[in-house]
Amino acid sequence: MKLNVWKSLKKTNGATLTSLADLLQGREAGTAVRWGHLEMIPLFGSACAAGSFAPPQKSLRLTQVTNYGEMILENKGNLPTIVPLHLGYFQNAAQNHAMCVSALLAAGKSKQFKDACCIQAAQGGYIEEADERFIILPQPLRDKALALRGKEDYSKLWKDIAAFNRRLNLKNRGHLDELKRAHQPELLRTVYHLEPAPGQTGAVFLCNNTVVGIELAPDTAFWNDLHTPLVMYCYAPLGLINDVEGTTPWTGETLVVEKLNSLDDLQSRWSTLVARRQERVNQWMDKLQALPILSSQVEQQQGQNQLLTIEIEDFVGQMVLQDQKPAYVSLSRKSPR
């Protein structure tokens, strides 16, 4: 067994985060919502003070794509903001782009990202002032995009996008918009089913009873902007892939109505079921909290805020710490090799 406990302490420049429990501090799990293959355990609360970061959809603008593979993002808000990991934009008559990394942007500041990737192989033209609605790269592409951070090559993700499209029986090419064109109603339907709960600040996403992603926002307002792009573009495609592959959705425990005696009996069975379901959620959270952080690498420092790349057993992603407390986390299960 490999012990990497000291490695994390060494690389985070003083941050003493050793397990996922440290990232989940201040968060409580709510009632899971499930639809088809997908399930979302909502998380509430945050170690980060509300209002520390501007919500991304309201504050972030893609001001320009200067060259293929280069994006300039601007924070139009009055507060610093976090560029969500693997944010991207779909736009008519211009080449769609997405980020390989997350980033910290001070209020009113712009930043050029030269290691972005083009997500539409054969469309000419640059995006200029895109629609503020962003997407998040589909989950199966996220570990690949993160591994390509720092590499300046606009076509670097095309091969993986084509492979992703093949899994969905779509055209074998580096066009992520194939997903939207073919499956927009299904993607939207997933958003309608995996509804956000009031006060939600994060979520654990599962696909057929396997955790596929952990997403934490600094506060509710930030989560409200993040929820739809995450569910619609990042996690809903997993459900579609499972449908294409003919996997039977995991169903969990259901209400047993055989040999009912009375309405009170029905009520009591319902209450028991709800308690059991919550117990399962709590067990999942306990398992996740025990996962050790294998490595972390500081990528950006901005005042009291710090952006890091982290690796936790089967997961990889980035996080933002504010005064060494987790404000934003986006972790994705690594693709099988």
Add this chain to the structure above:
Amino acid sequence: MNKAPIIYRLLNGDAQLSDEQHDAFLSKDRQLYAALLRLPNLSAETAMAIIQRLLAVTEMAPGQAVPESLRLQEDRLIVETLPHLPVDTVLAGFLKLVERRVNNQRTSGWVRAYIFGAPQLESWAVSHRRDLRILVRHALGNPVTLTCLHKFVIENPDAKTTAYLQRYVLRYAKNAALVRDVFLFLFGKLKQSQFSLLNAYLTARQDIQAGKGLHFKVLQGIAGTFHAKISQRRLRRLASRDKVKREVSDEIDESLVGSIRHYYRSGEQLNAQAIEQEMARLPYWDAFVYFIIDASASMRGFGTREYNSIAIATGILKVFQKRIRQTAHAWVGGSDDENFPQPMGTTSIAPALIEVVQQKPDVIILISDGYENIEQGDTAAVFAGLEQLGIQIPIVQIIPAFTERDRIENRQLLPTCFLETGQRGFLSTWLRIRAHLAPDSLEALLRETLSEGSQQ
């Protein structure tokens, strides 16, 4: 002729009447025949065929005119039906009346009111120019049409001219300047216009690029005559791409649902009269009805559909509450606002259903888009449990929809589901629920709808 099975089949949307059945129904029971227009699921073609006959047949029996009161009742039914039918179907129906030389005063009035009063008149003028020209000429007659054309080109018309135009044409107009230009346009007397589509059509004859935004078929027509060498591909690029999803667009939706949706979007005061008006259309229902209303996040929707589902749900509740002997309701999700809650939270219908059954209502109406998530299948399991316990309370689901073509697969949480767009008010929902509960009294129910809230 046994009317009940015909009505039942029409209610379920799986029947078309033959010409003979139409004629027999009309002659046997004209009032009930007209009331068929109130049936939900009635096809546009059947509705138009009914309207055609009501306009064409002016006598109950030879020498016996249709009574004034019945005619007014029919007019009310026609006015609530026509705006919701596809324009192609309505124009085709009116053209059949032209073919059969039906040109009584009532028909002429309806044709003029439909055309000149239409909010989409400009768009129709360019896309249905030939049909409109035939219908206007038929409705006015040749001499009046020519006189109107002559009078419309006068720059400073005197009072007599204005009165003449008012009498024959402008009395129906919502926008007199537009109606003038359309009238001249239909008969080839318009050279230019302040209205963009009319102008695009006229200038596209010289420069096809100026026709950008016109429908593809309109551009094809212009190109066929004036620009024979232009490729279809270029025409497609120039053509407007807007898909017409509903016959009644958002801007002109004056229904109660339209008002509530506007209230949700703008926060502007809701006109309470809109609820009263809709309420007056529903007959009284002597029952104890419990509503379970889904106000979860998905009931908000996105884009053009934003707030549509919650507007339908709150609208049904407000109106039905006033027309039912006893009601109670339970929200699933939603903000604390008891009147018009903001949609938020998850969809956990099953526990609400268990609670509500314990109150022993006569009927339970669940209004939900059906995007169940805690957990998928729970409502059906509770329903199965209730059936096993022998609990006989009828439970129906109303699925709010944007159009009648909305897909509702996987959203039907209960065996009995009805779709409601609210575009034509809530009478259809009322009728479907009541017919579901008492299928044998369908004919009486349909007649009851004509009495418009007279029973209390």
